Amino acid sequence: MADLKYLKLLSKEYNSIEKTISEIVKLKAISVLPKGTEYFLSDLHGEYSSFIRILRSASGNTRQKISQEFKYDLTEDEMNELSNLIYEPSSFITLMIKSKDFTTSWVRKTIFNLIKLLKVVTSKYSRGKVRSKMPEAYRELIDEMLHIDYVTLNKQDYFDTLIDTIININASKEFISTLCHLIQDVSVDCLHIVGDIYDRGPRPDIIMDVLMEHPNIDIQWGNHDIIWMGAALGNRALVANVVRIALGYNNFDSLEDGYGINLRPLYSFAVETYRDDPCKRFMPKIVDENKYYSVNKYATAKMHKAISVIQFKLACQTLDRNPEFNMDSRMTLRNIDFEKKVYIAEDGVEYPLLDDNFPTVDPENPCKLTPEEFEVIDCLNTSFRHSEKLQTHLKFLLDKGSVYTVMNSNLLFHGCIPMEKDGSFRSFNYNGKEYKGKELMDFFDSKAREASYLPRSMYSKEREKVLDLYWYMWCGPISPLFGKHKMSTFENFFIGRELPISKEISDPYFKLSKEEKYVDEIFEEFGLNPDTSHIINGHIPVKLKDGQKPISANGKMYVIDGGISKAYQPKTGIAGYTLTFNSHYLALAEHSNYEVMESVHGAYTPKLYITERFPERILVRDTDEGKEIEKIIEDLTELFNAYKLGTIKESS
Numbered sequence: 001m002a003d004l005k006y007l008k009l010l011s012k013e014y015n016s017i018e019k020t021i022s023e024i025v026k027l028k029a030i031s032v033l034p035k036g037t038e039y040f041l042s043d044l045h046g047e048y049s050s051f052i053r054i055l056r057s058a059s060g061n062t063r064q065k066i067s068q069e070f071k072y073d074l075t076e077d078e079m080n081e082l083s084n085l086i087y088e089p090s091s092f093i094t095l096m097i098k099s100k101d102f103t104t105s106w107v108r109k110t111i112f113n114l115i116k117l118l119k120v121v122t123s124k125y126s127r128g129k130v131r132s133k134m135p136e137a138y139r140e141l142i143d144e145m146l147h148i149d150y151v152t153l154n155k156q157d158y159f160d161t162l163i164d165t166i167i168n169i170n171a172s173k174e175f176i177s178t179l180c181h182l183i184q185d186v187s188v189d190c191l192h193i194v195g196d197i198y199d200r201g202p203r204p205d206i207i208m209d210v211l212m213e214h215p216n217i218d219i220q221w222g223n224h225d226i227i228w229m230g231a232a233l234g235n236r237a238l239v240a241n242v243v244r245i246a247l248g249y250n251n252f253d254s255l256e257d258g259y260g261i262n263l264r265p266l267y268s269f270a271v272e273t274y275r276d277d278p279c280k281r282f283m284p285k286i287v288d289e290n291k292y293y294s295v296n297k298y299a300t301a302k303m304h305k306a307i308s309v310i311q312f313k314l315a316c317q318t319l320d321r322n323p324e325f326n327m328d329s330r331m332t333l334r335n336i337d338f339e340k341k342v343y344i345a346e347d348g349v350e351y352p353l354l355d356d357n358f359p360t361v362d363p364e365n366p367c368k369l370t371p372e373e374f375e376v377i378d379c380l381n382t383s384f385r386h387s388e389k390l391q392t393h394l395k396f397l398l399d400k401g402s403v404y405t406v407m408n409s410n411l412l413f414h415g416c417i418p419m420e421k422d423g424s425f426r427s428f429n430y431n432g433k434e435y436k437g438k439e440l441m442d443f444f445d446s447k448a449r450e451a452s453y454l455p456r457s458m459y460s461k462e463r464e465k466v467l468d469l470y471w472y473m474w475c476g477p478i479s480p481l482f483g484k485h486k487m488s489t490f491e492n493f494f495i496g497r498e499l500p501i502s503k504e505i506s507d508p509y510f511k512l513s514k515e516e517k518y519v520d521e522i523f524e525e526f527g528l529n530p531d532t533s534h535i536i537n538g539h540i541p542v543k544l545k546d547g548q549k550p551i552s553a554n555g556k557m558y559v560i561d562g563g564i565s566k567a568y569q570p571k572t573g574i575a576g577y578t579l580t581f582n583s584h585y586l587a588l589a590e591h592s593n594y595e596v597m598e599s600v601h602g603a604y605t606p607k608l609y610i611t612e613r614f615p616e617r618i619l620v621r622d623t624d625e626g627k628e629i630e631k632i633i634e635d636l637t638e639l640f641n642a643y644k645l646g647t648i649k650e651s652s
Contacts, residue, residue, distance in 0.1 A: 007639050007648055014636065015651045017643045024636050026128070027629050031621035034124040034583035035408075036189030037061075041578055042414065042538025043561040044193070045224070046201025046254060050564050050575060050591075052210060056087045058187035059578040059589045060606040062121075069120055070113065082113055089180035093173050107172045111163050114179040115145050121186050122146065124583065133185050133215075138178050188214070192405070194538040194560060195222025195414025195481075198254075199245050204228075205258035208393045211400075219401035222414040222538065223474050223481040226448070230470030231384045232394040233451055237318050237471050239381050240311035244489075247304040250284035252295065259387045263303070265379040269372055270306035271299055273359055279305045281355045281493050309360060310377055312490055316367035318471050321464070324430060325472055332490040333366035343495055351495045398452055403445040403480060408623050409533045410581070411526055416483035416509035416539070417441070423518050425525070426507075428478040437525045441480055444473055483507040483539065510540060514552040523556075534558060534586070536579060550577055550588060555612055564591070578606070583619070586612040 014020045039059060044051045057063065063083045070079055085092045096102040122130045127143075134142050141162065148159050166175050191214050198204040211217055221229070224245075230238035243266070246255050255261040279301035286297070295303070316331040329335075329346050336343055338358070342350040360370045369377070384390060404413035417437060418426035425436040428443070435443040447469045454463040473479045475487040484504040491502040512518040513535065520530035535553075538561040542550045550559050564576035578589040589606040620626045642648040 004642075004647070006635070007642050010635060010639050011642075011648050011651070014639060017640060017650060020636050020640045020643065024633055024640070026126075027633050027636075030126050030129075031619065031626050031629050031633075033126060033620050035618045035620055035623050035625075036125065037187070037583075038190040038192060038408070038581040039188050039578060040192045040194055040412070040536050040558075040560055040581070041564070041576070042194035043196040043222070043541070043576070044201070044204070044207055044564055045196055045199055046204040046207065046251070047564050048201065048203045048206040048210075051207050053087060054564075054576070054578060054591065055188065055191075055210065056184050057083070058184070059580060059591075060608065061580065062086055062183065062187055064608070065120055066117065069117060074113075082110070082117075085110070085176070086114075086117075086180045086183050089177040093176065102172075104167055107167055107176070108160075108163050110176060111166070111172075111179070114176065114183065118142075118179060118183055118186070119146055121183055125186065125189075130186065134182060135178055138175065142179070142182070185215075189216060191217045192407075192412055192536070193217065193219045194412055194536055195220050196224045196538060196561075197222070198228045199224040199242075200249050200251070202251055202253045203258055204254055205389060205393065208396065212393075212396050217400055218405050218407070218412075219397060220405055220412050220414050220538075221397070221401050221403060221448070221473075221481060223479070225397060225401070226470055226473045226481055228390075229394055229397055229448070230451075230467060230474070232387070232390045233467055233470070234381060234385050235467040235470055236377050236381050237311065237314035238474065239384050240307055240314055240377060241474065242384075243380060244304065244307045244311050247300055247307060248282075248284055250286045250297070250300060259390045260383070261387065262379065262383045265376050266303055266307060267295070267299065269376050270302040273372070274302040274305055274357075277302065277305070277357050277359075279355075281305075282308065305355075306373075306376070308489070308493060309358065310369065310373050313361075313367045313369055313373070314377070315471070318468050320367075322468050322472070325476060327476065327486075330475075330486060331367065333361060336363075336366065338363040338366075343491075345501055349501075351499070351501060353494050354496060355494055394452075398449060403441045403448070406526060406528065408581070409528060410536055411523070411528060411533060412536045413441070413480065414538050415479070415481045416507050416513075416537075417480060417522055417525075418478045418483070418507050419509040419512055419518070421508045423508075423512055423521065426478050440478070444469065444480065448473070483509060506540075513537075513557055516554040516556060519553040519556045530556075536560060542577070544590075551611060558588070560588075580608075583614075583617045585610045585614060 014023055037058075039055075041051070041054065054060075063079070066074075066079050066082055070082070074082065093102065096106070127147075130146075131139060131143055145159065145162060166172055191211075193211065197207055197211075197219070211219070219225075227238045227241050227245075231242045243255065243261075243263070246252070252263070255263060278298075282301040282304040284297055284300045284304060312333050316333060319325060319327050319331055332343075335345070336353070336358075337350070338356075338361075340350070341353050341356040343353060344350055358366075360373055362368060404411065406412070418428075418440065420426055425440070427434040427436040428440055429435075430443070447466055451463065451466040451470065454460060454466060473481045475482055477485050484506055486504060488497075488502045488504050491497075491499070495501060513522070519535060522535065523530045523533045533556065535557050537557070537559045540559060541561045542548045542559055544550075551557065552559075558579055560577040560579050576591040578591065580587045580589065587608050587610045589608050591606045620629065639648065643650060
């Protein structure tokens with residue numbers, strides 16, 4: 001018999017034989033329902049509008065369901081109209097009212113169609129699960145409308161009266177919006193974000209707000225997420241990195257409007273210190289125009305250079321504290337011969353500097369911050385640590401995130417599992433212990449959490465060392481979130497992006513993981529069945545226009561970074577991938593720019609490729625959730641037996 005103390009605790013919730021039996025029956029019934037639909041996205045990079053449209057459209061699946069359900073009842077334009085209503089109910093209804101098309105007949109027909117579609121998307125879920133997603137104010141009404149069989153039960157008048165009453169009390173707009181949001185919510189049962197929510201795009205904070213509203217979500221941290229997390233925790237080197245990347249993409253909105261980061265001290269310092277420096281190498285890439293904060297590109301370039309030099313100094317200080325990182329070559333400022341104005345590489349080759357103006361660098365001690373630089377980074381650090389919104393998002397990332405996730409035989413991680421050329425796992429030595437493979441992933445995961453619980457004293461050496469691991473996860477050669485031998489930021493600015501010294505060499509994982517043999521070895525490392533498992537990766541954009549493919553290793557390896565970020569779309573030729581895992585198949589959605597798609601086709605529908613059909617429909621009992629349900633049923637059965645034997649007494 002299960003532990004008696006545990007059964008007594010369980011009996012407080014199920015305090016009678018009847019309640020226990022009822023729960024067992026309910027769970028048994030749930031276990032034979034089809035599994036919920038899982039969606040996988042990666043590398044969102046602040047592109048909130050594209051992300052929101054992908055999410056609200058269930059990666060285009062909503063439009064496909066509309067085609068299947070209404071192909072004999074609605075025209076193509078009417079189906080597009082219904083789709084766009086579901087994606088943007090508030091905006092669409094406003095347009096209908098302005099055009100005077102928001103008529104009683106349109107409302108009645110629309111509610112009928114929305115209820116019909118809602119029946120389709122909820123058909124594989126339990127009634128209780130669907131009810132839990134309904135807003136309380138409309139729960140009973142929607143539940144009633146969903147389960148009316150007005151054809152066989154002669155309830156057509158009853159259904160029509162419900163709709164007429166909604167219209168007569170002027171609740172049409174709110175009720176239609178509620179149905180649209182419910183279709184959105186039910187269509188995406190489980191959401192996996194495989195890293196890199198942050199950087200490049202304008203508003204990662206809006207993406208985070210949307211993610212926090214989703215009831216069933218997990219996140220695998222990307223290296224661009226980890227720098228924001230480290231910055232929020234107070235790592236000055238990562239604060240500098242975050243600001244430098246934002247300025248490099250002319251992205252003031254994410255800092256100023258998104259998180260309230262005060263850039264005024266940096267601006268004042270930069271325009272004074274680099275007053276006569278054109279900072280040509282630091283001109284920002286303008287992907288999106290700022291909506292809330294405008295600085296001319298010349299001032300932005302000065303700010304960009306100022307924070308970059310601060311970043312290089314702080315990176316050097318980080319490496320001084322952590323010789324075990326074995327990254328001495330990345331103390332870039334120490335490799336400059338300031339008299340000769342050259343950079344001396346590891347092999348002794350000298351490269352002329354493309355920019356040799358370093359007004360804040362002391363050649364005798366190049367990694368020391370000036371008092372003014374220290375004040376700038378201290379102010380920025382304070383701003384990051386006191387941003388209430390950023391701290392809320394940090395907590396969510398720690399609660400819902402991890403270095404990797406295993407779910408339903410899928411292994412999810414953003415970057416890589418560091419490997420040697422022969423396929424063995426690379427090891428990382430820290431405090432005299434070596435970590436590799438799964439153990440390496442677990443090490444970084446635990447250290448990321450440890451930093452959030454250590455005292456926030458700025459003078460805590462222990463906390464500083466742990467936070468330095470955040471920096472290593474960002475750009476370290478054996479970081480599973482990075483996966484390259486170095487980050488060539490300095491070389492790109494001061495030596496030249498096209499030279500061999502600037503090349504970033506990818507970890508052997510990225511080549512080996514295309515071969516089934518090595519993917520199977522990874523599955524075995526994580527205790528997964530190679531015959532039924534998949535790796536789902538992001539991080540490296542798939543350049544479809546160059547012939548690259550997102551699937552390899554005999555269908556076991558998926559790379560779903562296809563360029564949701566506008567900065568990558570010219571390289572990839574598409575606007576991202578979404579992987580869908582439902583009870584029938586795995587499918588890859590290939591996205592295009594949704595604004596262009598809708599201007600041409602009327603409603604957003606990506607190209608969908610079914611990549612693997614399952615021989616039998618997958619039920620809840622076949623999933624990880626099903627295994628948990630089975631354990632609960634076993635415990636409840638023990639409780640039932642305890643009630644029958646009198647070991648535990650029923651209570652009212």
